[in-house]
Amino acid sequence: MVLSGKKAVFLGDSITEGFSADAPEKVYHQVLKKLVGLREAVSYGIGGTRIARQKLPSSDPKCDQDFNLRVGAMDADADIVFVFGGTNDYGHGDAPLGAMGDRTVWTFYGALTCLFDALICKYGKEKIIVLLPMHRTNDTGRYGDGSKKNAGHILADYVKAIREVAGRFDLKIIDLFSEAGLDPNDKEVGAKYFADGLHPNNAGHSKLAEVIADALTNFSD
Numbered sequence: 001m002v003l004s005g006k007k008a009v010f011l012g013d014s015i016t017e018g019f020s021a022d023a024p025e026k027v028y029h030q031v032l033k034k035l036v037g038l039r040e041a042v043s044y045g046i047g048g049t050r051i052a053r054q055k056l057p058s059s060d061p062k063c064d065q066d067f068n069l070r071v072g073a074m075d076a077d078a079d080i081v082f083v084f085g086g087t088n089d090y091g092h093g094d095a096p097l098g099a100m101g102d103r104t105v106w107t108f109y110g111a112l113t114c115l116f117d118a119l120i121c122k123y124g125k126e127k128i129i130v131l132l133p134m135h136r137t138n139d140t141g142r143y144g145d146g147s148k149k150n151a152g153h154i155l156a157d158y159v160k161a162i163r164e165v166a167g168r169f170d171l172k173i174i175d176l177f178s179e180a181g182l183d184p185n186d187k188e189v190g191a192k193y194f195a196d197g198l199h200p201n202n203a204g205h206s207k208l209a210e211v212i213a214d215a216l217t218n219f220s221d
Contacts, residue, residue: 001216001217001219001220001221002221003036003037003038003079003080003216004036004037004038005037005038005039006038006039006079006080007038007039007040007041007042007075007077007078007079007080008029008032008033008038008040008041008042008078008079008080008081008082009041009042009043009044009074009075009078009080009081009082010029010041010042010043010044010045010082010084011044011045011067011070011071011074011081011082011083011084011085012043012044012045012082012083012084012085013045013046013047013048013049013050013084013085013087013088014045014046014047014048014088014199015028015045015084015087015134015199015200016028016029016043016044016045016084017043017045017046017047018043018045018205019047019199020195020196020199020200020201021200021201021202021205022202026202026205026206027043027205028200028205028206028208028209028212029041029043029082029209031205031206031208031209031210032209032212032213035209035210035213036213036216042075042078044070044073044074045084046062046063046065046070047062047063048060048062048063048088049062049063049064049065049066049067049070049085049088050063050066050067050085050088050089050092050093050095051066051067051068051085051086051089051108051111051112051115052066052089052093052095052105052106052107052108052110052111053066053068053069053095053105053106053111054066054093054094054095055094055095055106056094058093063088066105066111067083067085067111067115068105068111068114068115068118071115071118071119071122074122076122076123078123078127079127080127080129081119081123081127081128081129082129082130082131082212083115083119083128083129083130083131084131084133085133086108086132086133086158086159086161086162087133087134087136087155087158087198089108089158090133090139090144090153090154090155090157090158091136091144091145091147091198092144092145092147092148093144093148095107095108095111096108096152097109097152097153097157097158097161098110100161100164100165100168108158108161109161109164109165112161112162112165112166113165113168116128116165116166116169116171120169125169125170125171128171128172129171129172129173129174129216129219130162130166130171130172130173130174131173131174131176131212132159132162132163132173132174132175132176132177132178133155133158133159133162133176133177134176134177134180134182134183134200134208135155135177135182135183135184135185136155136184136197136198137184137185137190137197137198138185138197139154139155139156139185140154140155140156141154142154155177156177159177163175172219174211174212174215174216175215176208176211176212179211179215180207180208180211181207181211182194182200182204182207182208182211184197184198192204193207
């Protein structure tokens, strides 16, 4: 896939917003812009946001601006659309995982279906690239980041859901969970590439951009 001269938009959470990067130009999408020659890389990253809608309001209202709510405000002239979320659905919030076939924003499976429907309607299927969540520390725990009141699913279950729903729509997928080499549960990797076990540091953002750039070479235009 040739991205030189094209405009890309990035829908995401705090990683896309650039939390733990020292400067805006250090965030993965800006590094990617230079690596592949994008004309423009526009971030729609808001920290704490999730894909599924929550029944109980968050202490910080911005966290309730779920991905579906934000599609309408995204630039319509994008050539490429990256979707990078799901780790916060695992980490916190009250929406259930749900199941394939859900068509409601109130479950994770359903919210994914609604999101991909909306993005395809706005941009077309060929422009969308789904980034699977990266590993995070303790991501086999069933209480997310520890704030969930009831035991739920592990991060791999959310990754599986994204893969399944994206596959149903025949969307392009970049597997950051299994193939990026960015797992902070490995102490050496965590120290080198992560600020806190979830958010990549400058080196992590750079590595993330390189992995995405390499994966894009496997896609046709």
